[in-house]
Amino acid sequence: MNDKIAVIGAGMMGGAIVKSLLKSGYSGKITAVDIQPERLKEQEKLGASVSTDNRKAAADADVIFICVKPNNVENVLKQINNEVKGKLVISIAATVPLKFLKKFVPDAKIVRIMPNVAALVQASYTAYCCGENVTQKDKEKVKSLLNRMGVCEEVDEKYMDAITALTGSGPGYISIIIEALMYAGLKVGLPRNVALYGAAQTVLGTGKLVLDLQEHPAKVKDMVTTPGGTTIEAIYELEGSSIRQSLMRAVEEAAKKSQRIREALGVNSE
Numbered sequence: 001m002n003d004k005i006a007v008i009g010a011g012m013m014g015g016a017i018v019k020s021l022l023k024s025g026y027s028g029k030i031t032a033v034d035i036q037p038e039r040l041k042e043q044e045k046l047g048a049s050v051s052t053d054n055r056k057a058a059a060d061a062d063v064i065f066i067c068v069k070p071n072n073v074e075n076v077l078k079q080i081n082n083e084v085k086g087k088l089v090i091s092i093a094a095t096v097p098l099k100f101l102k103k104f105v106p107d108a109k110i111v112r113i114m115p116n117v118a119a120l121v122q123a124s125y126t127a128y129c130c131g132e133n134v135t136q137k138d139k140e141k142v143k144s145l146l147n148r149m150g151v152c153e154e155v156d157e158k159y160m161d162a163i164t165a166l167t168g169s170g171p172g173y174i175s176i177i178i179e180a181l182m183y184a185g186l187k188v189g190l191p192r193n194v195a196l197y198g199a200a201q202t203v204l205g206t207g208k209l210v211l212d213l214q215e216h217p218a219k220v221k222d223m224v225t226t227p228g229g230t231t232i233e234a235i236y237e238l239e240g241s242s243i244r245q246s247l248m249r250a251v252e253e254a255a256k257k258s259q260r261i262r263e264a265l266g267v268n269s270e
């Protein structure tokens with residue numbers, strides 16, 4: 001596949017998408033577009049074409065990623081509308097529904113995705129949902145692009161707020177866990193670099209184990225808990241804390257916030 005790609009909004013996530021596509025060896029032209037020329041310098045150095053003109057970049061592309069904040073989506077879509085007939089327009093904007101996107105680019109094939117920042121290291125979990133006119137062939141194209149950033153899964157649009165709260169924001173929660181484990185390592189006397197490396201690799205390894213075993217995570221907990229051993233002492237402490245409830249509440253609050261953002265934007269989710 002060597003479709004020409006434009007990524008409009010080269011901030012944190014748009015930049016991550018450009019970088020991960022380049023890193024994956026994507027052979028088509030990739031253009032990073034932003035209103036802030038200084039944001040484009042890094043992408044240019046890495047090998048992307050750059051532009052500050054959304055309309056021109058969309059006209060020159062086959063697939064257009066929209067990576068601006070939700071409140072800038074409408075403006076960008078109005079600018080590119082005449083250039084995207086029959087093209088794939090892939091929005092990463094949290095909270096913004098397909099129906100709203102379609103209003104401004106009615107002739108495009110619209111896909112709404114929710115990646116996460118682990119796209120930077122080709123390890124994003126990306127959920128996607130598609131407009132009605134997106135064909136099976138288009139979906140294959142979308143999947144092959146998203147798989148360059150990690151793994152992807154098609155979901156019903158009704159799950160997108162929950163996905164945003166769980167996996168879009170997820171690296172934020174896991175960072176707190178890694179940081180807490182690193183400090184726990186310092187508390188028991190480990191050198192800082194050993195504590196950080198050990199904590200981060202343990203999170204990575206445990207995730208991989210759960211996925212590879214295709215088991216409930218409790219199975220992994222059982223695997224490391226020797227009767228009368230050290231781990232059960234730690235687990236006993238954790239089970240007396242509110243760690244589970246805190247994570248559940250955090251994700252629930254993030255999901256509720258999507259609706260409030262839509263209301264503030266005057267966007268109907270129906």
Ligand SMILES: NC(=O)c1ccc[n+]([C@@H]2O[C@H](COP(=O)([O-])OP(=O)(O)OC[C@H]3O[C@@H](n4cnc5c(N)ncnc54)[C@H](OP(=O)(O)O)[C@@H]3O)[C@@H](O)[C@H]2O)c1
Nearest residue numbers: 009010011012013014034035067068069070072092093094
């Ligand atoms: N951050 C995440 O982890 C994450 C994860 C999943 C999805 N998302 C979604 O990704 C989108 C971008 O988030 P982000 O965190 O990457 O934001 P960001 O870092 O602020 O990046 C957005 C970029 O777009 C630029 N921009 C604004 N208006 C523009 C326009 N009209 N044309 C071209 N460029 C324009 C911004 O410039 P200015 O700074 O001058 O406005 C900024 O450089 C959001 O919709 C968010 O919901 C984010």
